[in-house]
Amino acid sequence: MSIRMMPISAVFNRFPRVVRDLAARLSKQVELRLIGEGTELDRGLIEKITDPLTHLVRNSLDHGIEPADARVEAGKPPTGVITLSASHQGGNIVIEVRDDGRGLNRERILAKARERGLAVPDNPRDEEIWALIFEPGFSTAEAVTDVSGRGVGMDVVRSNILSLGGRVEISSLEQRGTTITVRLPLTLAILDGMSVACGDEVFILPLTSIVESLRPGPDAVKTITGRGRVVHIRGEYLPVVSLAGVMNLAGRAQAEHEGILIIMETGQRRVALFVDALLGQHQVVIKSLETNYRKVPGISGATIMGDGRVALILDAASIARMGLTHAVEPSLHAAEGART
Amino acid sequence: MTDTATRLAPQERELLTFLLGDEHYGIDILKVQEIRGFEAVTRIANAPPHVKGVINLRGNIVPIVDMRIRFDLPRAEYDNFTVTIILNVGHKVVGIVVDGVSDVVRLSPDHIQPGPAMAAIDASCITGLGTLDDRLLILLDIDALMQGIEA
Numbered sequence: 001m002s003i004r005m006m007p008i009s010a011v012f013n014r015f016p017r018v019v020r021d022l023a024a025r026l027s028k029q030v031e032l033r034l035i036g037e038g039t040e041l042d043r044g045l046i047e048k049i050t051d052p053l054t055h056l057v058r059n060s061l062d063h064g065i066e067p068a069d070a071r072v073e074a075g076k077p078p079t080g081v082i083t084l085s086a087s088h089q090g091g092n093i094v095i096e097v098r099d100d101g102r103g104l105n106r107e108r109i110l111a112k113a114r115e116r117g118l119a120v121p122d123n124p125r126d127e128e129i130w131a132l133i134f135e136p137g138f139s140t141a142e143a144v145t146d147v148s149g150r151g152v153g154m155d156v157v158r159s160n161i162l163s164l165g166g167r168v169e170i171s172s173l174e175q176r177g178t179t180i181t182v183r184l185p186l187t188l189a190i191l192d193g194m195s196v197a198c199g200d201e202v203f204i205l206p207l208t209s210i211v212e213s214l215r216p217g218p219d220a221v222k223t224i225t226g227r228g229r230v231v232h233i234r235g236e237y238l239p240v241v242s243l244a245g246v247m248n249l250a251g252r253a254q255a256e257h258e259g260i261l262i263i264m265e266t267g268q269r270r271v272a273l274f275v276d277a278l279l280g281q282h283q284v285v286i287k288s289l290e291t292n293y294r295k296v297p298g299i300s301g302a303t304i305m306g307d308g309r310v311a312l313i314l315d316a317a318s319i320a321r322m323g324l325t326h327a328v329e330p331s332l333h334a335a336e337g338a339r340t
Numbered sequence: 341m342t343d344t345a346t347r348l349a350p351q352e353r354e355l356l357t358f359l360l361g362d363e364h365y366g367i368d369i370l371k372v373q374e375i376r377g378f379e380a381v382t383r384i385a386n387a388p389p390h391v392k393g394v395i396n397l398r399g400n401i402v403p404i405v406d407m408r409i410r411f412d413l414p415r416a417e418y419d420n421f422t423v424t425i426i427l428n429v430g431h432k433v434v435g436i437v438v439d440g441v442s443d444v445v446r447l448s449p450d451h452i453q454p455g456p457a458m459a460a461i462d463a464s465c466i467t468g469l470g471t472l473d474d475r476l477l478i479l480l481d482i483d484a485l486m487q488g489i490e491a
């Protein structure tokens with residue numbers, strides 16, 4: 001395990017130079033503080049977190065920290081401070097990018113969001129407004145520089161971090177600065193999963209892809225042209241994908257109301273995965289199938305359960321894709337069951 | 341197994357023999373990692389039919405191939421004699437299910453003749469036929485055999 005873990009200084013070490021160069025280019029005075037460089041994280045994460053972090057640091061420097069005269073006017077020391085810190089909290093790595101700059105501006109972001117036609121709730125809370133800057137095509141910088149204002153970036157940062165199983169949070173106070181918090185799982189080798197039963201097999205579904213699970217009523221699932229099946233949930237029709245169908249298994253539950261529908265969110269798409277039963281929540285160690293076998297569609301790996309048996313870990317995105325492209329076959333099981 | 345310590349004559353091959361129905365097969369013993377009883381496998385979706393699934397071999401995920409299905413032999417019930425031979429093929433570890441393991445034998449080249457060219461059999465993975473006490477021993481090229489299951 002120790003081989004897999006590396007100190008985050010491997011990433012942090014590049015930032016003094018990034019900050020110095022950029023500050024000189026923007027004629028700003030900036031001091032970079034690094035905290036918790038010894039924090040260890042998975043080697044695979046190190047490689048993937050470098051670009052998003054670089055983006056966040058450059059953002060802080062460009063958008064957050066004011067020029068020296070503006071800072072003095074605001075009663076702040078002329079040199080801005082960007083703090084980059086890393087720590088372990090529970091099973092997570094928490095990386096913070098904090099600046100003492102001007103903070104995010106509610107009105108500017110709201111105005112920009114309306115201009116872009118983004119959906120904004122009535123009386124939005126601060127967090128809801130801050131979340132808007134992660135929308136594609138969003139930038140509040142007045143001028144487009146070669147550093148920022150292009151509006152590509154924050155949405156990429158967020159999707160990169162989500163794909164690593166992490167989360168991003170923003171907190172900001174006007175004139176006091178902005179803190180962007182990135183939470184990542186300690187290692188890519190451990191996954192929070194839900195074990196589900198389908199026929200005689202047990203599968204693990206990553207918890208991050210699950211929105212909710214429910215047992216539909218007998219009439220909740222409708223058919224389209226007699227084959228494609230959809231379920232009406234909270235005002236939305238979601239396609240039903242049968243795990244037994246995708247995996248070529250004989251599921252126990254024939255009709256949807258005998259089993260469980262798991263609403264999965266994969267990328268922009270939501271589907272309802274039809275399984276026999278939910279078994280429980282586990283932290284599982286991911287083992288590769290490719291070491292001795294090969295890549296299997298719909299499966300991202302395998303794990304060993306408490307009783308020593310192997311359970312396959314589902315890849316939610318490709319299961320959804322497989323289920324939707326082979327929609328005829330899975331629905332047949334269910335349709336036959338519904339008729340009897 | 342006491343005589344295995346003695347030196348092999350040049351070009352003599354040591355083989356593990358196993359049974360599939362009435363047929364005796366031999367594989368290079370240097371490829372064999374271990375022999376274990378058959379245990380329940382976890383099925384893999386959309387795998388070729390002869391790939392039974394995967395097992396947990398002390399923390400490693402190892403695919404299991406049923407040799408009867410691979411050779412289109414009639415299926416046998418798995419019983420107490422059914423064993424799994426764990427093989428090292430290239431850098432991979434693969435298990436094969438056979439009806440039983442019989443012996444470890446040595447075969448000198450004069451007892452081996454090339455495999456027959458017959459349309460009815462899959463000759464690509466048969467390296468030769470050996471004779472041992474009037475028994476026919478089918479020698480398998482395990483690397484060629486396992487090519488089908490790798491990516």
